[in-house]
Amino acid sequence: MxxxxxxxxxxxxxxxxxxxxxxxxxxxxxxxxxxxxxxxxxxxxxxxxxxxxxxxxxxxxxxxxxxxxxxxxxxxxxxxxxxxxxxxxxxxxxxxxxxxxxxxxxxxxxxxxxxxxxxxxxxxxxxxxxxxxxxxxxxxxxxxxxxxxDGCAPCCVFFTSGTTGRPKGVLTPHRAIARLFRPGTFLPMATGTVMPLAAPMPWDAFALELWSALLSGGTSLIIDEPYLSAQSLHDGTARHGVNIAWLTSSLFNMLVDEDLEAFQGLRQVMIGGERLSAGHVARFLRRHPGIKLLNGYGPVESTIFATTHAITEFDCARPGGIPLGRPVPGTEVHVLDGDRPCAVGEVGEICLGGDGLALGYLGDPALTKSKFTATDINGDITPLYRTGDLGMWDHEGLLHFRGRADRQLKIRGHRIEPSDIERQVERLVPRVRSCRVLARRNDEGSEHQLVAFCVPYESGDPLDDVLASLRTDLMPHHRPGAVVSIDAFPVTPQGKLDEKTLLTMASAQTLSLPAELGEGGDPVERLVAETVCSVLGRTAVARDKSFLDIGGSSLGAGRVCARLADRLDRPVPVSRFYEYPTVAGFAEWLRSTQTSGGCAEAIDQTDIPLRPLQLMYLATQLADPDDLTSHCLLTWVIEGELDYPALESAVASVHRRHEPLRASYLADPRPVVRLEDIGPPPLELQSGTSSISAAGQALRNLLAEPLALSEGEVWRTAVVPVAGGQVAVFGCVVHHIAFDGWSEAVLANDIAAAYRETSAGAPAPPSLARIHRNYTERLKYFDRARQENYLRTELAGVPALRWPPNHTERVSSGPSSVEMPVTPALVADVDSRAAECGVNRFVFLLTMWAGILAEVLEQDDFAIGVPIAQRDDAGLEQAVGCHLNMLCIRLRGAALGGGVSAMRETDRIVGRAKAAQDVPYTDVLQMIDVPRTGRPPLFQTLFALQDNAIPHLRLAGLQTEFIRQPYLSLPLELHAEFWLREDGGMDLTVYFRPDVVPENTAQEIVKRFTDRLHITKSGVRP
Structure with a gap:
């Protein structure tokens, strides 16, 4: 095709x-x-x-x-x-x-x-x-x-990395830039546009920022900072009305991590330059649904952008990553195998043509001839630039990136030729015999730091001073973050460079510097040192060493300043950190410019009011101290020689790290969470059992005891060994008042890091006081009246779900469940069908589930509760805590009618509910006057797509497996929860209270849903 x-x-x-x-x-x-x-x-x-x-x-x-x-x-x-x-x-x-x-x-x-x-x-x-x-x-x-x-005349020269040891100059005509900024293109530029100018001058992104404003009669806001920091964006929006911005994906990720509110007030954000992180994009879209987010792709030889794509939440779940999109005006995009156009789904080289093409490389006609070729495309001779990027078209007409055909890298948006840097290092450092440059990758799979592996002439030469000297001789984006001295380059059995082993060597090398700050001394200097350590992932830094000379990067500097601004509650410009790049120097600048108070006074650590959902959890516990509906249970099977004292120490470390775990939750005289010096829970050890299943049940029984919130007992931990072997079951129970689904992976990761003693440099999660202040500040910007009016209108008169009568004489006291696995192939089919309907995976599954409920219960109007994470503040992704709200999704009429129309109607309903998510779930219960039968009709049942990270407990030297335990008790009548698996599949578990929901009814619902899902796979739409 x-x-x-x-x-x-x-x-x-x-x-x-x-x-x-x-x-x-x-x-x-x-x-x-x-x-x-x-x-x-x-x-x-x-x-x-x-x-x-x-x-x-x-x-x-x-x-x-x-x-x-x-x-x-x-x-x-x-x-x-x-x-x-x-x-x-x-x-x-x-x-x-x-x-x-x-x-x-x-x-x-x-x-x-x-x-x-x-x-x-x-x-x-x-x-x-x-x-x-x-x-x-x-x-x-x-x-x-x-x-x-005319438009074909040379306009400017952009620079990109070359293989000869110096940048390549790319000569670009006027028309290549102007083609992007006409009315009606992907970029809604107009006379009211205010665009920050912050990109590096030699880069084509500088032309994007400058000419997009000036060619439309808008305003270019020139940024003094090295790049567009969160503080610059805040100031630009507030003082000058900045409404559109461009960011490399690395910088975008940093702002999402450190200050997601910095985007407030923009109408469009363009990102690109390197692989996008679906997780960061999804967080942005959830927090800023009204801001258009655009992925832009294009090498400098095709001038700024060749394709763009308006990103949706559905794109974040695509197995192949976020698409590059479709061609921009005046641009041709071809995927070729040699000179042959590739079919849909076939990977080939991305080749670009049209008005965006550069005129060639300065002083290098041979390279120009090899990269800019006249190619026969279906009988037409077309000038093309061969990018070296691999890509493919999908059935929607979207271009997808599939890697590189050579060694070329992208670091913070800059195109890097590793051989260029290798030649320069070998020339500049006479002690180096040979050099190979590789890129470390971050958690999203993007290259984020260069590492130079060097073989010295003199064996054993550590090359300690090379990194600092290279900083004065190399271009900023060519400077490695680390230099690793090795005796020889490892090779694979096939004789090729063993890059994996090299990167392992880099990870194992100790790069920390001696600590020079004790517990005493200046608190501002200690705060700066701790922040630098957290960004660099180290346990110590020297107070008089430049941040850049110890492996810090420009984005790392941005993270340091963002975190200090958050801790000190004041602007901390990146430009000042470049001016005073040492711990001592920057601390002195902070002290000299401090207007009032000190860093110890930045946040008041006293009694902190509870959030609405926490109030509900506390009220439930006070009404029934034996209630277990708010207990979150985690269990892992551990194989190997478990170090029990180390595990108990890790639990204590995590307890100290997360304030919600070491607080008491009080109702008198007013509901608050009070930070107290409450000791960690002991690691309870029970005598061995005969099997893993028996150990799991024993652990469950051990943890199924009430927690005393008012006394600071928020969580407990226990281990049950299996007799006759090096196997044990470890678990913990945490009260929901201080925990949610997102917290599972955070807790597991922090316990594992503390067990390995590698957590000292990890950034501290925000304090409860800071979280509460940000929460109350955000409330000022919500249109509370509009949201409440919508909810009153939408949810008035919601009827109760009518379960069939339960004819079973004896039912179990605890919740029951029905499980159904969903294969990776079936998940892929769901995603494909959802895309055809123009909705995401969640809406597709919810629509099908609601349709089955309507059929089985013979009811055409009901509500379903949907949990929604509210973790948009900086640092919350690494915080244990309860950051949830519950949405009430009322489904009736067209939403239950089946087919594409039902999908789209449900999508509309979910979208409007999300737009009203700032009204707490407890307030919704109070404002809606509905008849109550058992549970309130608004929240009798729950539907959740649990897309949180799997809580792996990676303990050093041990094999571990997470086992999801059934709930100890169930707050609602029926829960339908999809849990993601590592293989790309999912597990559907339907929990229900057998005293309310007959078991045969729950089984019938799951059976019909399963059948419908597989019918969908065979080609019949739901």
Whole structure:
């Protein structure tokens, strides 16, 4: 099957009328007083920008700058930089923005290669004529006229990594940039657009940020920080109305982790440059459903973007990752095997054509000829750029990324040729015989840090000083985060470099520096040191060593500043950390700029009010101290020689780490959680049993005892060994008032890390006081009246679920359950069918489940409770606690009618319920006047897609397996819960109270649901 032609070729582009500078001049005539540029030092209107650029262009022409020249510009991000670039274009020349942070020798080398008569800079470069921009705005002579050009004329030079030890210059025409910013494209730019300008100057993303604003009559906000930090985004939105932003996926992930509220006020966010993290994207979409999130893909040779994709929550569950999307205007996208177009689903090389193509590589005609080829596509000779990226089309016409055909890497959006860095290290460090550069990957699978593995001439040379020296000689994005000295490169049995073994060596190497801060001393300095340790994953740092010299990265600096801002409740700009990059220096700057209080006073650690759902849990426990419905039980089977004292110590460490576990929950005189110095629970040890199942049951009995919340007994732990072998069952029970499904994996990971004694550098979760303050601050922004009005209207008169009468004389006292496995193939089919219906997996399954309930109970109107995680604040992803609310989804009419219409109606209902999720579940119960039979009709039953991480307990030297235990007691009448498995499948478990729900009814519901699910797989829509 061949791809639809519409998938491979973007809409034809209209010819650009003149050059980019001519569009600026037109805007200056139409809207002279509109603000074009804002910086910390100056604001420029379009009239001022155009007039000053004319004046500078006249001076450059006198200095012999002419058409077809390429003029290097070495200036910091500023109004002067932008004015200089436009001035160069007005002479008919092209500009090349060079980064002032590049090594001096590299700058001189690149400038010399341009052969230009002048370089625009405010610094001295030996032997090269320099033109320094005037400090004041100017006006051109009356006889000066800007040079007009067409869209094919050279506009600018972007830089990308090369294999020869220096960056490759890519020459780009005016039309390549202009094609993206016409009305009606993927980018809704207009005169009211305010776009931050924060990308590195030599990168094509800088052109995205700059020209997207200026070509639409909008405003470019020039950022003083090294990149777009959370603080810059907060300030830009509040002070200047920033409404659209571009971020590399690494920077996006950092902001989502550290300050998810930084995006508030934007209408669109563009991300890309490297593989996207589905987890970070999903968190963003849940917190900011009204902000359009766009994935942008394109190498510099095709100018900024070749494809874009508006990301949905469904995309986050795609097995192959988030799609690259469809072609942008004026762009052709082909997936080829050689010169043959690949069929749908077939992997090939992504090749790009159209108006976005660069004119070629500067000074390298051979490389230009090999990468930019004329290719016969279905009888048409088409100029294409061969990216080296592998991809495939799917049946929806979406392009998907499938890796690289070479060694090329992407680090924080920069394209990296490892061989480039290897050659430079071998040349710059005479003690190194040979070097290989690899990339460490983060949890999302993206490359995030370079590691240089070096074989020294002298065996045993640790190369301790090499990392610091390379920082002065290498480009910033070429600098490794670590240098590892090895005797020889390991190889695989096939004789190839054993990259896996090398990366294992890097992970095992100790990079920590001696601790120089004890328990005493300055609290601000200790706070900075602890924060740096947490970001770098170390146990100690030296107070006088630069953050960058000990392996810190630019994004790491951003994380340090974001966490300090959170702890100190004050802005902490990244630029200041670059200015004072040591622990001692930055602590001194923080002290000198502290307006009031100290870091110890930043947050008041006293009695903290309970959240509404916690109030419900506390009320239930006070009404019935023996109630077990709020007990969360976790169990693991452990094989091997378990170190019981180490496990007990790990439990104690986790107890100290998470405030909700070491607090008491009180109702008198007012409901609060009180932080007290309550000791950890003992690791209860029971005598051995004969089998794993017997041990599991014994553990369950041991933990099935009430917890005394008012006395600070929030959780308990126990171990039951299996006699006759090195096997034991370990488990814990935690009260729901301090725990939720997300907390399971957090608790397991922290216990495992403490057991291995590797948790000292882990970032501390936010305090309860901090969480409460953020929660109350967020409430100020919610439209409470609108949400409550919707809920009153939607949920008024919800009828109770009518279960068939139970004719069984004796029923068990505890909950019963029915289980059904869902294979990975069936899950994939569900996802495919959901996509056909235009909904996600959750809505698809909920619609089917509700339809079965309606059939079995013969009822056409009822409500289902759905739990929703509320963990949008910075740091909550690593916190144990109760951060939930319950949505009430009322299903009736078209939602129960079957088919695609039912799916879409349920999707609409779920969307509106999520939009009202800020009203606590307990308040919903009080505001709706409904008849009550047993459980309130709003929450008789629950449906949950439990997509939390599996709580693996990875204890060093041991084999462990998580065993999900049945609930000790059931708060609602029937729970339907889907639990994800590692193989991509799921397990459906339906828990029910047999005193209310007859067992045969529960079994019939599950049977019909199973049958319907498999009928769906055979091709019949539900």
């Amino acid at each position: 061949q791809p639809d032609p519409r998938w491979t070729t973007g809409p034809a582009s209209a010819a650009l009328v003149g050059g980019l500078h001519e569009q600026i001049a037109r805007t200056a005539l139409i809207c002279p007083d509109a603000v074009a540029l804002i910086s910390s030092k100056r604001t420029m209107t379009y009239a001022e920008l155009d007039r000053t650029a004319d004046a500078w262009a006249a001076e450059l022409a006198v200095a012999a700058v002419a058409e077809d020249d390429i003029v290097p510009i070495i200036l910091p991000r500023s109004t002067e930089l932008i004015t200089a670039a436009i001035a160069v274009l007005k002479t008919g020349a092209a500009y090349a923005l060079l980064d002032p942070a590049w090594p001096e020798a590299r700058l001189a080398e690149i400038v010399g290669e341009f052969g230009t008569s002048v370089v625009i800079t405010d610094r001295d470069l030996a032997g090269i004529p320099a033109w320094t921009p005037p400090s004041e705005l100017g006006r051109a002579p009356t006889d000066f006229a800007p040079v007009g050009v």
